[in-house]
Amino acid sequence: MFDPYSVRKDFPILERKVNGHDIIYFDNAATSQKPLQVIDAVKNFYKKYNANVHRGLHKLSQEASELYEDAHFEVAKFINANSIEEIVFTKNTTEAINLIAYSWALHKLGEEDEVLTTLMEHHSNIVPWEILSKIKGFKVKYADIKEDGALDYESLENLVTQKTKLITVTHASNVTGAINDISKIAKLAHENNAVLVVDGAQSVPHMPLDVKRLDLDFLAFSGHKMLAPTGIGVLYAKRELLENMEPFIGGGDMIRSVKYDKVKGCMIEWHTLPWKFEAGTPNVGSAIGLAEAIRYLNKLGMENVQQHERQLTQYALKLLQEDNNISIYGPKNVSTKCGIVSFNIKGMDYHDVALFLDDFGIMVRSGYHCAEPLHQRLGLNGSVRASFYIYNTKEEIERFVETLKEIENVR
């Protein structure tokens, strides 16, 4: 049985006090806290195995390489990819999306083409496409959202044309928590010969995900939002897509050979997958941390993780909805929403609410949450966001709501 109180014991940071209060960490959509198991795995790597990976003939390098490759296996199993050849380690979700832009779209798209995205995206799934569109001349189109923040599928479908070559959507909004029906969007993309990119930053850490069942072409996500250290992210891509893509970053470890010929010049042969896309010394320690984080989540069970967050979200929505001064954004049905609740208090600035909460040791995020077009569409200048994870409890939600009432009383 899933027990958040037992889970909490693995997270030493939760024992800290801030401004004399026990920490309530509700900023999980920005980054998660790390369990002892992950901290120890990283520490153990640097204590016992640290070396550069690949092509080192000594014992430490071989062991570090094995651990690094094993981390790719863990990720592949976690999302049900076919093999590690489909798992490229990046810095984070943003870099993974940029890799798709510069390794796939830069070479495949031209002036006549269109990229289709939505108004509910994080800036990391808007800006790379806008930058590249200025270089290649393709058009970026934006599907609308409904008043409750959910994607307007009709708008998305209506924007698909013969020119649409790539559809890129978030799996779950980092502001409203709205979960998109990715199977439906994959079908739409593939029926129209477009490839599908999914930003899984807010979904992979929180729910079971099967890339084959969803028929994803590309999936990007970050390790640090799922208990792993910062600096490690993942790009999943179907093997046939990666095989036909050019590298994004060039350098050591991503080539098989670099030969110089006086007549022909420099001739480069790329390394096999996934290493072709992992130039330079990778973040080995964080990759090992990610593997341990996945093992930790697997022990809990991703269905249980999702169920726990749904219960917390349902409870938070119930308590917050009882307060007439609070406006909540996003769907209210937890079956179509992940553990994110964004809101505003009538007559109060969102940054003020966050600063007040900080005074009580409660950590939330305020502002646009890197999703300015979504806020614009909802007619907002910003919002306060509380986001939950495995170590959060109902008692924390009660203290959070009580504190919001105190804040309302003193304003």
Added chain:
Amino acid sequence: MSDEEFKKYVSHVEEACGEEKDIIVMLKYDTKDEAINKILKRGKIVKSIANVVYELSYDDKVLRLYNTGNILMKKFKDRKEAEEVLKQLLI
């Protein structure tokens, strides 16, 4: 005020995204009480809420000062403008 003196009080200046900039300033823990006193002396207190936050006006600008050492500076053109105002308040 020199940059060095400024750094004595200010730990971090964060610029929120958006057209009208909100600047969030974090004062250094060790010198925050001294900094808060200086700011309260120079700025005009418009409102005080439970001695937790002070709304101040200074030179047509509005800022909110928290006793935890955070300052919310609303609707500034950019970080530079906010830092200039802050330097005047911290003299």
